[in-house]
Amino acid sequence: MEFSKMFVQNMAVLVTCAYIANLIYKYAIYRTSGIIKYICSVLLLIAGGWTAMMFGFRLTEDVIFDMRLVPLLIAIFVYSRPPVVLVVGVGIGLTRFAFGWSEAAVAGFINLSILGAAGALLNVWLRRVDWTFAKRAALVIVLMNLLNCINIMIFGVMPDGYYLTHIVPYALPTSILLCGLFAFILRDFQKDQQRAIALKEANRLLHQQTEELGKNKIVLEDRAKQLLLASQYKSEFLANMSHELRTPLNSIINLAQFISESAEDTPSEEMARYGQLIFHSGEDLLKIINDILDLSKVEAGKLEIVNEDISLVEVAGWVGPYFELTAERKRLAFDIRMEEGLPDTIHSDPQRLQQILRNLLANAFKFTETGKVELHVYKAEEPQLKGEWIVFAVRDTGIGIAADKHFTIFEAFQQADSTISKKYGGTGLGLSISRDLSRLLGGFIRMESTEGKGSTFSLFLPLS
Numbered sequence: 001m002e003f004s005k006m007f008v009q010n011m012a013v014l015v016t017c018a019y020i021a022n023l024i025y026k027y028a029i030y031r032t033s034g035i036i037k038y039i040c041s042v043l044l045l046i047a048g049g050w051t052a053m054m055f056g057f058r059l060t061e062d063v064i065f066d067m068r069l070v071p072l073l074i075a076i077f078v079y080s081r082p083p084v085v086l087v088v089g090v091g092i093g094l095t096r097f098a099f100g101w102s103e104a105a106v107a108g109f110i111n112l113s114i115l116g117a118a119g120a121l122l123n124v125w126l127r128r129v130d131w132t133f134a135k136r137a138a139l140v141i142v143l144m145n146l147l148n149c150i151n152i153m154i155f156g157v158m159p160d161g162y163y164l165t166h167i168v169p170y171a172l173p174t175s176i177l178l179c180g181l182f183a184f185i186l187r188d189f190q191k192d193q194q195r196a197i198a199l200k201e202a203n204r205l206l207h208q209q210t211e212e213l214g215k216n217k218i219v220l221e222d223r224a225k226q227l228l229l230a231s232q233y234k235s236e237f238l239a240n241m242s243h244e245l246r247t248p249l250n251s252i253i254n255l256a257q258f259i260s261e262s263a264e265d266t267p268s269e270e271m272a273r274y275g276q277l278i279f280h281s282g283e284d285l286l287k288i289i290n291d292i293l294d295l296s297k298v299e300a301g302k303l304e305i306v307n308e309d310i311s312l313v314e315v316a317g318w319v320g321p322y323f324e325l326t327a328e329r330k331r332l333a334f335d336i337r338m339e340e341g342l343p344d345t346i347h348s349d350p351q352r353l354q355q356i357l358r359n360l361l362a363n364a365f366k367f368t369e370t371g372k373v374e375l376h377v378y379k380a381e382e383p384q385l386k387g388e389w390i391v392f393a394v395r396d397t398g399i400g401i402a403a404d405k406h407f408t409i410f411e412a413f414q415q416a417d418s419t420i421s422k423k424y425g426g427t428g429l430g431l432s433i434s435r436d437l438s439r440l441l442g443g444f445i446r447m448e449s450t451e452g453k454g455s456t457f458s459l460f461l462p463l464s
Contacts, residue, residue: 013055015185017048041078042088045071049092049112053099062104063157065171068092068112069148070182072119076140077186080127082120089116104157111151118147137183145176248281292429305352305440309345312338312377315392318354319361319375326365333372342379346390348461352437356445357392359430360457364396371397371454379463388463389443395456401449410435410445434459 021044029040048071056066075088093112096105122140129136149168153160158167259274316336327334357375364373376393401409410431431445438445442462449455 009055013051015182017051018186021048042075042084042091045075045088046091046095048074049088050095050098053096059158060104062100062102064096064099064104064108065167067175067178069115069144069175070179072112072115073141073144073179073183074186076119076123076126076144077137077183079123082123085120085123086116089113089119092116107152107155107157110155111148114151115144115148119144133187137180137187141176141179141183145172145179148175248285251281252278252285303437303440305349307347307349310348310350310353311345312342312390313344314350315353315357315375315377319357322358323361323365323373327373330365330369332365332368332370335372335374337374337376339376339378342377342390343463346461346463348441352441353461356434356437356459357394359434360392360394360459363430363457364394364398364455368396368398368454373397380460382460389460390463392459392461393456394458395454397454400451400453400455401447402451406447406449409447431457 024044029037032040049068052066052068052070053064056064056068058064071092072085072089075085079085089112093109093116096108096112099105122143126136126140149172152158153163156163256278259271316338320336323334326332361373361375374393374395376391376395378391378393380389380391381387382389435445438459438461443460446458446460447455448458
């Protein structure tokens with residue numbers, strides 16, 4: 001009976017040690033790396049075996065009876081690597097020498113080493129059978145306790161008869177009962193831990209989903225604002241386009257009707273002037289239609305680029321006569337400067353290059369009331385880009401563009417200010433088409449502008 005009381009007391013000590021070990025693991029080890037946590041858990045089990053011996057029942061000065069088997073049982077159920085179970089058994093056996101070197105200590109070391117090897121084999125077997133925890137725990141506990149008794153009989157220092165008649169009848173059933181109780185305490189604790197971990201993971205996922213929903217909400221709100229803004233711009237564009245289309249079309253219709261009704265009474269000079277007005281109105285109408293068609297082709301990816309050698313000397317002939325009359329009419333200085341050292345030719349699409357330059361120059365003259373407009377052609381090397389570039393820079397001394405409008409003016413249907421279209425006219429498609437065409441030519445457009453001080457739009461084309 002004394003052995004049963006001793007085992008119960010020893011088990012109480014182990015339960016207390018298990019609680020303390022859990023606190024140490026939770027607050028001191030849990031936040032460390034995986035390998036450190038693994039090593040520390042093994043050391044805690046070995047320390048548990050040493051603690052069981054420390055508070056064990058001393059039958060004689062050298063013989064100690066205790067529940068040092070319990071930490072080894074825990075290792076069998078907890079670890080998935082059999083060698084770790086063997087290490088725990090041998091480690092607990094080595095701690096027996098902390099209480100003195102004797103024949104009983106050697107027997108204790110051999111006993112725990114054999115139990116560790118047996119536990120490693122059971123660990124392998126447990127992972128291959130599909131049994132309930134209760135069945136597996138019962139089998140392991142009974143087998144390990146029986147093997148413990150056999151080892152003590154074989155390697156122990158007590159007479160076999162005395163051990164079998166005075167100790168085993170009390171120690172074996174008590175040890176099996178207490179080990180079973182501890183196994184189910186451990187199982188319940190593991191379930192609580194798993195529930196806590198699952199709850200923590202669920203909270204983490206919920207927090208992550210909440211953050212993602214918040215981000216998606218912001219993105220959706222931003223897209224809604226963009227759609228609303230785009231709808232507003234397109235409404236303004238349609239209203240402006242309606243005016244732009246009606247003006248030349250009404251002129252053509254009215255003049256054609258007037259000519260048809262009074263052709264006989266109208267002098268030839270006046271008829272020629274009406275014909276000139278009809279021609280210019282038709283040109284304006286055709287330009288608007290071409291802008292819309294070009295934008296649609298670019299967006300659909302159906303605009304063809306035909307590259308060929310272009311003589312840079314011809315560029316002045318493309319735009320010079322076209323805008324000299326405009327400069328004279330608005331009393332603006334117009335200058336075309338070609339830097340020295342330029343190549344004779346570049347390889348690009350002449351039609352699209354001419355279209356971009358005319359769009360940029362048309363805007364420059366449209367928004368410049370006093371001062372000058374200049375086309376400056378030069379060669380440049382961009383630090384952030386490879387190779388050499390030919391730059392066509394269109395500078396003006398016009399109204400300029402506010403800093404907060406620098407990005408929006410290149411978008412289709414937009415101008416720096418919605419009131420500009422009312423004052424200056426135009427569809428707002430010129431810069432958008434020019435930007436897209438420059439990309440198709442392998443280049444880009446860079447803008448520098450200060451409100452009230454003019455603007456510079458530079459077309460960069462690769463030299464090779």
